[in-house]
Amino acid sequence: MRSPRFLVWALMLVVGWYGVASAQDAAPPAAKPASPPAAKPAAPTYVGVKKCKTCHNSEKGGAQFTKWTEMKHSKAFEVLASEKALAIAKEKGIADPQKADECLQCHVTGHGEPADHFGAGFLATDGVGCESCHGAGSNYIKMKTMQGLRDGTIKAEDVGLKMPNKATCDHCHNEKATGGKFVDWAKDSTTIAHPIPPGYKRGAATEGTEAK
Numbered sequence: 001m002r003s004p005r006f007l008v009w010a011l012m013l014v015v016g017w018y019g020v021a022s023a024q025d026a027a028p029p030a031a032k033p034a035s036p037p038a039a040k041p042a043a044p045t046y047v048g049v050k051k052c053k054t055c056h057n058s059e060k061g062g063a064q065f066t067k068w069t070e071m072k073h074s075k076a077f078e079v080l081a082s083e084k085a086l087a088i089a090k091e092k093g094i095a096d097p098q099k100a101d102e103c104l105q106c107h108v109t110g111h112g113e114p115a116d117h118f119g120a121g122f123l124a125t126d127g128v129g130c131e132s133c134h135g136a137g138s139n140y141i142k143m144k145t146m147q148g149l150r151d152g153t154i155k156a157e158d159v160g161l162k163m164p165n166k167a168t169c170d171h172c173h174n175e176k177a178t179g180g181k182f183v184d185w186a187k188d189s190t191t192i193a194h195p196i197p198p199g200y201k202r203g204a205a206t207e208g209t210e211a212k
Contacts, residue, residue: 076107
Protein backbone atom coordinates (compact mmCIF):
# COMPACT_ATOMS: atom_id res chain seq x y z
CA MET A 1 0.00 0.00 0.00
CA ARG A 2 1.30 3.43 -1.02
CA SER A 3 2.14 5.92 1.69
CA PRO A 4 0.08 9.10 2.08
CA ARG A 5 3.16 11.17 1.10
CA PHE A 6 3.48 9.34 -2.21
CA LEU A 7 -0.22 9.91 -2.94
CA VAL A 8 0.16 13.63 -2.27
CA TRP A 9 3.11 13.89 -4.68
CA ALA A 10 1.25 11.95 -7.33
CA LEU A 11 -1.79 14.22 -6.97
CA MET A 12 0.40 17.32 -7.29
CA LEU A 13 1.96 16.00 -10.50
CA VAL A 14 -1.45 15.27 -12.01
CA VAL A 15 -2.75 18.71 -11.08
CA GLY A 16 0.39 20.40 -12.42
CA TRP A 17 0.27 18.53 -15.72
CA TYR A 18 -3.40 19.34 -16.15
CA GLY A 19 -2.73 23.04 -15.52
CA VAL A 20 0.05 23.19 -18.11
CA ALA A 21 -2.05 21.33 -20.67
CA SER A 22 -5.03 23.62 -20.06
CA ALA A 23 -2.87 26.71 -20.44
CA GLN A 24 -1.47 25.42 -23.73
CA ASP A 25 -4.96 24.66 -25.03
CA ALA A 26 -6.21 28.11 -24.05
CA ALA A 27 -3.27 30.02 -25.53
CA PRO A 28 -4.05 31.65 -28.90
CA PRO A 29 -2.16 30.24 -31.87
CA ALA A 30 1.07 32.00 -32.67
CA ALA A 31 0.59 34.77 -35.20
CA LYS A 32 2.00 34.05 -38.63
CA PRO A 33 4.83 36.34 -39.64
CA ALA A 34 3.67 39.20 -41.83
CA SER A 35 4.32 38.81 -45.53
CA PRO A 36 7.10 41.04 -46.78
CA PRO A 37 5.92 44.02 -48.81
CA ALA A 38 5.88 43.52 -52.57
CA ALA A 39 9.19 44.40 -54.09
CA LYS A 40 9.19 47.61 -56.07
CA PRO A 41 10.26 47.33 -59.72
CA ALA A 42 13.85 48.24 -60.39
CA ALA A 43 14.52 51.68 -61.82
CA PRO A 44 13.52 51.47 -65.49
CA THR A 45 16.08 51.58 -68.28
CA TYR A 46 15.71 52.40 -71.94
CA VAL A 47 15.76 49.19 -73.97
CA GLY A 48 15.77 50.60 -77.51
CA VAL A 49 13.38 50.35 -80.45
CA LYS A 50 14.54 46.91 -81.56
CA LYS A 51 13.17 45.45 -78.33
CA CYS A 52 9.82 47.09 -79.02
CA LYS A 53 9.89 45.77 -82.58
CA THR A 54 9.90 42.19 -81.31
CA CYS A 55 6.18 42.36 -80.48
CA HIS A 56 5.05 45.51 -82.23
CA ASN A 57 5.71 44.85 -85.89
CA SER A 58 3.01 42.49 -87.12
CA GLU A 59 0.25 43.69 -89.42
CA LYS A 60 -2.40 41.97 -87.30
CA GLY A 61 -1.09 43.73 -84.22
CA GLY A 62 -1.02 47.20 -85.75
CA ALA A 63 2.54 47.35 -87.18
CA GLN A 64 3.61 50.05 -84.72
CA PHE A 65 7.33 49.70 -85.48
CA THR A 66 6.79 50.04 -89.23
CA LYS A 67 4.68 53.14 -88.67
CA TRP A 68 7.43 54.63 -86.51
CA THR A 69 10.02 54.09 -89.26
CA GLU A 70 7.79 56.12 -91.58
CA MET A 71 7.62 59.04 -89.15
CA LYS A 72 10.05 61.94 -88.83
CA HIS A 73 10.68 60.87 -85.24
CA SER A 74 12.73 57.91 -86.47
CA LYS A 75 14.98 60.29 -88.44
CA ALA A 76 15.34 62.82 -85.63
CA PHE A 77 19.05 62.14 -85.09
CA GLU A 78 19.83 61.69 -88.77
CA VAL A 79 18.26 65.02 -89.73
CA LEU A 80 20.72 66.89 -87.52
CA ALA A 81 23.32 66.25 -90.21
CA SER A 82 21.21 67.82 -92.97
CA GLU A 83 22.15 71.09 -94.63
CA LYS A 84 19.19 72.83 -93.05
CA ALA A 85 20.13 71.64 -89.55
CA LEU A 86 23.76 72.64 -90.05
CA ALA A 87 22.68 76.10 -91.20
CA ILE A 88 20.46 76.57 -88.14
CA ALA A 89 23.26 75.31 -85.91
CA LYS A 90 25.72 77.77 -87.45
CA GLU A 91 23.37 80.66 -86.69
CA LYS A 92 23.29 79.55 -83.07
CA GLY A 93 27.03 79.02 -82.83
CA ILE A 94 26.78 75.24 -82.72
CA ALA A 95 29.54 73.39 -84.55
CA ASP A 96 27.99 69.92 -84.71
CA PRO A 97 24.29 69.50 -83.87
CA GLN A 98 24.70 65.71 -83.58
CA LYS A 99 26.95 66.33 -80.59
CA ALA A 100 25.26 69.37 -79.04
CA ASP A 101 23.15 68.85 -75.93
CA GLU A 102 20.75 71.62 -76.90
CA CYS A 103 19.90 69.67 -80.06
CA LEU A 104 20.11 66.13 -78.76
CA GLN A 105 17.75 66.76 -75.84
CA CYS A 106 14.86 66.68 -78.31
CA HIS A 107 16.38 64.56 -81.06
CA VAL A 108 17.46 61.53 -79.02
CA THR A 109 15.44 59.50 -76.52
CA GLY A 110 16.47 60.10 -72.92
CA HIS A 111 19.42 62.30 -73.79
CA GLY A 112 21.16 63.72 -70.74
CA GLU A 113 20.16 60.93 -68.36
CA PRO A 114 22.83 58.87 -66.55
CA ALA A 115 24.54 56.12 -68.54
CA ASP A 116 23.07 53.38 -66.33
CA HIS A 117 19.58 54.36 -67.53
CA PHE A 118 20.30 52.80 -70.93
CA GLY A 119 20.38 49.11 -71.76
CA ALA A 120 22.82 47.42 -74.12
CA GLY A 121 20.33 47.47 -77.00
CA PHE A 122 19.72 51.21 -76.90
CA LEU A 123 21.08 53.29 -79.80
CA ALA A 124 21.11 57.07 -79.72
CA THR A 125 21.14 57.05 -83.52
CA ASP A 126 17.54 55.74 -83.46
CA GLY A 127 16.45 59.30 -82.72
CA VAL A 128 13.09 59.80 -81.05
CA GLY A 129 12.02 56.24 -80.37
CA CYS A 130 9.07 54.60 -78.65
CA GLU A 131 10.38 55.31 -75.17
CA SER A 132 10.58 59.06 -75.77
CA CYS A 133 6.80 59.13 -75.45
CA HIS A 134 6.04 55.92 -73.54
CA GLY A 135 8.81 55.99 -70.94
CA ALA A 136 11.80 53.71 -70.38
CA GLY A 137 10.56 50.21 -71.10
CA SER A 138 12.52 47.66 -69.10
CA ASN A 139 9.73 47.21 -66.53
CA TYR A 140 6.89 46.76 -69.02
CA ILE A 141 8.62 45.14 -72.02
CA LYS A 142 7.71 41.55 -71.11
CA MET A 143 4.77 40.08 -72.97
CA LYS A 144 3.06 38.97 -69.75
CA THR A 145 3.26 42.50 -68.38
CA MET A 146 1.96 44.04 -71.58
CA GLN A 147 -1.00 41.68 -71.61
CA GLY A 148 -1.70 42.52 -67.95
CA LEU A 149 -1.73 46.19 -68.87
CA ARG A 150 -4.28 45.55 -71.59
CA ASP A 151 -6.37 43.30 -69.34
CA GLY A 152 -6.37 45.91 -66.58
CA THR A 153 -4.64 43.65 -64.03
CA ILE A 154 -1.51 45.84 -64.07
CA LYS A 155 -1.48 49.61 -63.74
CA ALA A 156 0.60 51.54 -66.25
CA GLU A 157 2.09 53.80 -63.58
CA ASP A 158 3.32 50.78 -61.61
CA VAL A 159 5.63 49.74 -64.43
CA GLY A 160 6.50 53.14 -65.86
CA LEU A 161 4.37 53.03 -69.00
CA LYS A 162 3.24 56.47 -70.11
CA MET A 163 0.45 57.31 -72.51
CA PRO A 164 1.45 60.52 -74.31
CA ASN A 165 -0.70 63.61 -74.52
CA LYS A 166 -0.28 67.16 -75.79
CA ALA A 167 1.97 68.05 -72.85
CA THR A 168 4.31 65.24 -73.88
CA CYS A 169 4.70 66.78 -77.32
CA ASP A 170 4.97 70.33 -76.00
CA HIS A 171 8.16 69.35 -74.21
CA CYS A 172 9.95 69.66 -77.54
CA HIS A 173 7.43 71.18 -79.92
CA ASN A 174 7.49 74.68 -78.48
CA GLU A 175 8.64 78.25 -79.06
CA LYS A 176 12.24 77.36 -78.20
CA ALA A 177 12.82 74.05 -79.94
CA THR A 178 10.66 74.38 -83.03
CA GLY A 179 10.34 78.13 -83.43
CA GLY A 180 6.81 78.34 -82.09
CA LYS A 181 5.45 75.35 -83.95
CA PHE A 182 3.27 73.65 -81.37
CA VAL A 183 1.43 70.40 -81.84
CA ASP A 184 -2.17 70.50 -82.98
CA TRP A 185 -3.09 67.55 -80.79
CA ALA A 186 -6.50 66.86 -82.31
CA LYS A 187 -5.00 66.65 -85.79
CA ASP A 188 -1.40 65.56 -85.30
CA SER A 189 -2.12 62.80 -82.80
CA THR A 190 -4.23 61.01 -85.40
CA THR A 191 -1.40 61.32 -87.93
CA ILE A 192 1.04 59.45 -85.72
CA ALA A 193 -1.49 57.14 -84.04
CA HIS A 194 -0.43 53.48 -83.90
CA PRO A 195 -3.00 51.62 -81.76
CA ILE A 196 -3.21 47.90 -81.09
CA PRO A 197 -6.44 46.58 -82.67
CA PRO A 198 -9.16 45.82 -80.10
CA GLY A 199 -9.20 42.21 -78.98
CA TYR A 200 -5.76 41.42 -80.37
CA LYS A 201 -3.55 39.19 -78.19
CA ARG A 202 0.04 38.46 -78.92
CA GLY A 203 1.36 34.93 -78.84
CA ALA A 204 3.73 33.61 -76.23
CA ALA A 205 6.46 32.53 -78.62
CA THR A 206 6.66 34.38 -81.90
CA GLU A 207 6.04 37.85 -83.23
CA GLY A 208 2.51 38.48 -84.34
CA THR A 209 1.08 35.14 -83.21
CA GLU A 210 -2.32 35.38 -81.63
CA ALA A 211 -2.74 33.74 -78.25
CA LYS A 212 -4.95 30.69 -78.18
